[in-house]
Amino acid sequence: MKVCIVGASGKLGQYMVQHCLDRGYEVVGVCREQSVQKLVRFADKITVIPGATNDREVIRKAVDGCDGVLTVLAPWGIQQYSSGTAQAVMDYAPSNARLIFSCGWHITKDGKDVYSWRFKTFVKLFGSIARLIRMVELDDQVEACNRIFKSSTRWTVVRGSNLEEGESQGLPIWRRHVGDPALKSDLTRRIDFALFMVAALENDELIHEAPAIVGCQSPSALQYEKKSTAA
Numbered sequence: 001m002k003v004c005i006v007g008a009s010g011k012l013g014q015y016m017v018q019h020c021l022d023r024g025y026e027v028v029g030v031c032r033e034q035s036v037q038k039l040v041r042f043a044d045k046i047t048v049i050p051g052a053t054n055d056r057e058v059i060r061k062a063v064d065g066c067d068g069v070l071t072v073l074a075p076w077g078i079q080q081y082s083s084g085t086a087q088a089v090m091d092y093a094p095s096n097a098r099l100i101f102s103c104g105w106h107i108t109k110d111g112k113d114v115y116s117w118r119f120k121t122f123v124k125l126f127g128s129i130a131r132l133i134r135m136v137e138l139d140d141q142v143e144a145c146n147r148i149f150k151s152s153t154r155w156t157v158v159r160g161s162n163l164e165e166g167e168s169q170g171l172p173i174w175r176r177h178v179g180d181p182a183l184k185s186d187l188t189r190r191i192d193f194a195l196f197m198v199a200a201l202e203n204d205e206l207i208h209e210a211p212a213i214v215g216c217q218s219p220s221a222l223q224y225e226k227k228s229t230a231a
């Protein structure tokens with residue numbers, strides 16, 4: 001399988017590169033010119049295409065002939081970075097390719113997610129401050145996802161909880177809606193977020209889903225699994 005990783009040099013991206021190599025996939029990574037050195041340990045194992053991920057020509061070249069595209073939707077800058085990236089991937093990836101995008105729980109596909117007041121306050125505050133300092137554009141990540149949800153491509157939008165570093169605990173569990181008690185712990189290892197993204201490439205049940213994930217060893221995941229086993 002040939003896989004393109006858009007945003008390969010970030011923390012999530014590097015974990016995805018490793019998972020793909022572990023599975024024997026051929027990997028093409030896209031990252032900003034100034035970040036190429038972050039991928040130096042993979043230098044002889046992957047093809048790196050430097051450039052802004054919302055540069056349509058860069059993406060056109062990178063996704064050529066790929067069976068899957070893993071895209072880190074980064075809400076950076078104020079120039080439609082996320083939506084430009086997502087649009088280019090959807091426009092240029094082969095029509096049968098699996099497209100997997102990353103984002104956070106704040107994205108909602110059908111408005112049926114239930115958020116705590118703490119979460120809503122955090123997103124509101126973070127969004128306002130970010131807009132003020134013009135570094136981050138959360139609204140554009142929302143726009144990117146809305147375009148993906150309307151697309152007829154074979155997409156999955158993986159919605160990450162809060163993240164932590166650490167060794168893998170295994171494939172996270174997922175639910176359709178934030179607010180499900182199984183997600184209550186709101187914590188996933190970043191390495192396992194990457195694992196879920198890569199595993200989704202070969203899981204057709206996730207096509208046109210926006211799974212909200214949580215670590216499989218987190219207390220709420222364990223509690224839920226116990227309950228469903230006992231039932």
Ligand SMILES: NC(=O)c1ccc[n+]([C@@H]2O[C@H](COP(=O)([O-])OP(=O)(O)OC[C@H]3O[C@@H](n4cnc5c(N)ncnc54)[C@H](OP(=O)(O)O)[C@@H]3O)[C@@H](O)[C@H]2O)c1
Nearest residue numbers: 007009010011012032035073074076102103104160161163
């Ligand atoms: N952090 C969290 O707690 C959290 C929680 C839930 C979901 N998520 C989601 O997880 C994904 C990865 O997030 P992460 O926090 O783990 O970060 P990350 O993996 O380090 O990714 C950040 C990405 O943003 C790029 N980037 C950084 N500064 C940039 C700039 N000024 N202009 C353009 N691109 C820039 C990085 O590229 P370079 O390598 O070139 O810098 C990298 O590809 C995102 O989709 C995010 O929405 C994160």
